[in-house]
Amino acid sequence: MQTLRIKKQIDSEILYLPEFRNLIGRNVEIVIAIVGQDGQITRNISELEGFLKPPSVPVTIEEMNAVIRSRGSAVC
Numbered sequence: 001m002q003t004l005r006i007k008k009q010i011d012s013e014i015l016y017l018p019e020f021r022n023l024i025g026r027n028v029e030i031v032i033a034i035v036g037q038d039g040q041i042t043r044n045i046s047e048l049e050g051f052l053k054p055p056s057v058p059v060t061i062e063e064m065n066a067v068i069r070s071r072g073s074a075v076c
Contacts, residue, residue: 004019004020006019007035038074
C-alpha cells in the first residue's frame, strides 16, 4: 500500500491536487484529518473502530496513554 500525505488548507469545495495526477483512474481512499489550533490532529475515537487489531495481551488505558505521549501526540 502506498501512502501519500498532503497538508493543505481547504478553501473551496473543489480540491486541486496535482500530487494525485498519477493516481487518476485508480481506486483510492481519502481520509481528512482536521488539525486543531495547537497543530495536533483531532480525531473522534469512534472513527478508529476496526482500524486496529485488538492487542494480543490486555493493555490498560494508562499504558495506551503512555505510548500516545511517547509518540508526541496529545491524549484526549
